[in-house]
Amino acid sequence: MKKALSIISAAAVLFSAAPTYAAADVTITPQQFAACDFNSDGYVDTIDLLFMAIVSLPNFDTMRDMAASRVGLTAEIEQKILKNGDFNGNGAIDEDEGTAFLDYMVNNTECKIDDLSLSDMTEMTKLMDPSKKLGDIDGDDIINAVDASNVLKYYAITSTGASFDTITMLAARHKGDMNGNRIVDSVDAALILKKYAENSVAK
Ligand SMILES: [Ca+2]
Ligand SMILES: [Ca+2]
Ligand SMILES: [Ca+2]
Structure with a gap:
């Protein structure tokens, strides 16, 4: 309650x-x-x-x-x-x-987030913000290796059927499916790294 x-x-x-x-x-x-x-x-x-x-x-x-x-x-x-x-x-x-x-x-379910503090709420709001980009797992407006690493972590956890309890893992689920096949896995992590490389070259 x-x-x-x-x-x-x-x-x-x-x-x-x-x-x-x-x-x-x-x-x-x-x-x-x-x-x-x-x-x-x-x-x-x-x-x-x-x-x-x-x-x-x-x-x-x-x-x-x-x-x-x-x-x-x-x-x-x-x-x-x-x-x-x-x-x-x-x-x-x-x-x-x-x-x-x-x-x-x-x-x-495997999602064990059972309490949300106000700081978590800020993270949740970022995660739900319609303008936030696919692949930016931690919501810092940059797509880089940290985001790829979070996607891999999510894949590692959920592929064993284990549960997760952080907003970041929830974000990996919702912002990590780069190829839109409804599975978040190492392919998506590789696509995030590719995007990171493209963005770096563009600068
Ligand atoms: Ca990021
Ligand atoms: Ca839903
Ligand atoms: Ca995918």
């Missing part, structure tokens, strides 16, 4: 809002969880949870444009959250849904 609240509060601080919550525990089924790929990128993970937290804010109506430009929260994503994220069918997306979502994710 506390963990999801901290995430939702962090989203609230991001948008300078004061959230209010209903109370009642919710549990979700594997089918419900699978329907939570709100941004339709092939993964159900912390990014979808953050989108849900933002939509749950009481003043979300007034911050749609900002959410769209800063984290890429589109009308399609919002509609999917309202349709698939109301786990208890009470007509609202609130803290209970966020808690159920987070608990399921941490206990049943």
Whole structure:
């Protein structure tokens, strides 16, 4: 309960809002969880949870444009959250849904990011920023060997079926698929290095 609240509060601080919550525990089924790929990128993970937290804010109506430009929260994503994220069918997306979502994710998937501080939120926002480039895993606006190394690390972790618990690994998943084949692996790391070499020559 506390963990999801901290995430939702962090989203609230991001948008300078004061959230209010209903109370009642919710549990979700594997089918419900699978329907939570709100941004339709092939993964159900912390990014979808953050989108849900933002939509749950009481003043979300007034911050749609900002959410769209800063984290890429589109009308399609919002509609999917309202349709698939109301786990208890009470007509609202609130803290209970966020808690159920987070608990399921941490206990049943390889993504173990279970708490987000405000500094993490800055990283998440960078990761979700629609203007950020593919291949720039650490979000410093430079594509170089550090990014390639993060992609290799992600590949090494996930290829053994192990879990990951850092925002950087989440970023590798979402910004590392250079050839768009929905797999993040050594081929993508090589493509990042190639891009780095091209950029260096161009300068
Ligand atoms: Ca997703
Ligand atoms: Ca970088
Ligand atoms: Ca790939």
